[in-house]
Amino acid sequence: MFWELIATLSAGLGAAGIALLLRAITLKKLPNWIIPVFAGAGMLGFQIYSEYTWFSHQKSLLPQGVEVVRTAQESSSWRPWSYVYPQTMRFIAADVRNAAINQKNTDLILVDLYFFERRMSARRVPQVIHCQQQARADFTEELTIPSAGQAVSAGWHKLAADDLLLQLLCHNQPDAEQG
Known part of the structure; x- marks a missing residue:
């Protein structure tokens, strides 16, 4: 669970980085609030992804038989x-x-x-x-x-x-x- 928390925070930081890059490309014409929105969407998206892939991942780890x-x-x-x-x-x-x-x-x-x-x-x-x-x-x-x-x-x-x-x-x- 600890590593999942770290991965969630990393997804949020990565998405916030994308928002910062978009602001830089548009010469700061995008509003400031886009950064926390992207961070939250990144964390939420990662959590949804990890919950939907949990079963298939666990199933793949089961030994033969x-x-x-x-x-x-x-x-x-x-x-x-x-x-x-x-x-x-x-x-x-x-x-x-x-x-x-x-x-x-x-x-x-x-x-x-x-x-x-x-x-x-x-x-x-x-x-x-x-x-x-x-x-x-x-x-x-x-x-x-x-x-x-x-x-x-x-x-x-x-x-x-x-x-x-x-x-x-x-x-x-x-x-x-x-x-």
Whole structure:
């Protein structure tokens, strides 16, 4: 965040420099107030650019085998342009390459989900995915792992049949590592 502040200030100074150059070219016929207007527009423009490119930049930094499974676009009143084109401010990625199939119940897959949010540190949350019953649960000591054919308990959350996480893990089981 510190470097983003420095970049924003630099964009403002650069835009103010362009305004000074325009005033010099026009032999100071442009009004003085054009300098702070250009500086503010430069900083605002840089912030808008960085917010819209954040997701694609973060996605490009993900290692091979880590796939984006869900994004969250947001609009807000203090960013009126986001009503026209919502910004991706959060996303979830799954480490599909290192997913592990349970040896006792092959319908269960352990996978790490990574939660990314703009201006926040990424969080890793281990999840158990039940392919047969299309459900997921946080992998904790309290989690009851069902045996083959057994129904999942209340700690499990149902997933839609077309959920990308299910598609990546359950339809590509041979790619998952035995564990």
